[in-house]
Amino acid sequence: MASLSEEQRQAVLDAARRPGATRNGVARETGVSEGSVTAICTAAGVSFDRSLTEAAVRARVIDLKAARxxxxxxxxxxxxxxxxxxxxxxxxxAFLDGAKAVAALAGTHVRLAAFDKDDSVGVDAAKSMLGNLAVALGAAASADEEASNGAVG
Structure with a gap:
């Protein structure tokens, strides 16, 4: 990182603190390299809003899933x-070569289809089962406690 004046550092921080500021935008505006902007902001505890990047990444993930x-x-x-x-x-x-091609293509299809499999249904089912089990255990414990109290009294 080239030696920057205190005024340059302050200009970077002022620009970075504005709503919607991006690292590359601050670098262009101040004439300071992206790496220096990152270092200055990191040292000062200033971070950039990453919501637009996150939205773009989510959109790209969806596009890639559709492509797969x-x-x-x-x-x-x-x-x-x-x-x-x-x-x-x-x-x-020729028959065996064809059979190998069928197996390879079918296997690739299965792997691609499984790659994006949504297993949230399995997670929800497990949570539901554990929740039901907790309720049942609680009811059994209450019944056992009532039986113990009835026998003592």
């Missing part, structure tokens, strides 16, 4: 083509 699902779907079409070629093979070697 599209590829997984097209893999099924490829499996059909490979099966047709396999069954139309003239000799055992």
């Amino acid at each position: 699902l599209g590829v997984a779907s097209s893999m099924l079409d490829d499996v059909q083509v490979a099966r047709q070629r396999m069954h139309g093979a003239e000799d055992n070697r």
Whole structure:
């Protein structure tokens, strides 16, 4: 980091503290490198609003999931083509090559489809089961306590 004057450091901090400020924007505005802006702000405990970046990342994740699902779907079409070629093979070697292609394509489809599997249903079911178990244990403990109190009294 080049030696910066106190005025430059203060200009960086003032710019960084404005609502909606970004590191790159502060660097452009002040003429200070991005790395220096980061170092100055980190040392001063100033952080940038990352909500726009987070929203962009979420959108990109959704786009990539859609792309993977599209590829997984097209893999099924490829499996059909490979099966047709396999069954139309003239000799055992061509049949086995086709079978390997079918297995590879089907396996790729399964892995792609499983990659984005939403297992929140399983998590919710487990939470529900544990909640029901806690209620049942509480009821059993209460019944046991009432039985103990009844026997003593």
